[in-house]
Amino acid sequence: MADFDVVDLGPAAHPAVGESAPDFIRPLVTDEFWEDRTLSELVAEGGQTIVVFTPMIGSFVGTYVWEELRDRDWAERADRIVGVTASTPYAVSAFITENDAPFDLFADPANDVADAYGIPHDLDGMAGVSEPRVAFFAIDDDMVITASWVATDWPEFPEYDELEDEFGL
């Protein structure tokens, strides 16, 4: 651990467990194409949906999270995993290909979805650039949030084993 204080983001004003997950429409990037999709449309397919917010493509923080989820086989173990990041569809598409990431991610370069979830992080030294905090929301098939984890430090990663217990994976 560092012998200095890491950046404290403080608590985020995100929707709580038991509240409805904000719906949104954005291009959903798969390994073959992207198209506008709503979260509610995916959720309505049934089961549990886990929405994973990560910092923009190219940041080590985002890369570490997706590599961890890939290596932990979340794509197979969860009913549905969907990412959200503040990058263009082209960047997301390249990332999926280069990392063999078996996940679909919403491309939200303007970071509006993170705003709606109360988890935007304006980057110091990058004027006008905002990205999501690392955050996980488990959502049931009625769009109700059943569990969540949101970073309060910068950077901060979850204890994945504990997260898996809490999310029922």
Place this chain on the structure above:
Amino acid sequence: MSDTTSVGDATTGGEAPITFYRLQACPYCERVARLLEAFELEYQSRFVEPLHSKRDVVKRVAGVRTVPVIVDNRTGVTMAESANIVEYLESTYGSGDLSSSETSAVAGGDD
């Protein structure tokens, strides 16, 4: 559906009867988009990569790697090449006069 600020009023064309494979800024695709709009047809856009080698989905669906390609679930038609698509849309959904200049355009040259 050009939603840049609001994320609350989410709607989607996911159930649209026409799937439209397209490349951003490809003139042949925009030509098809204009006609889809003119005929007020519901369609879902699927954007593919500029590199043909990264267009396996288009190859699988239509047998080619060029776009535009449309898949019309109402008629069961899958079609490539903008001139053919324009002619198909005109004859299937058009009134006969809207795109006479489009249908006479030279075929080929798609992206």
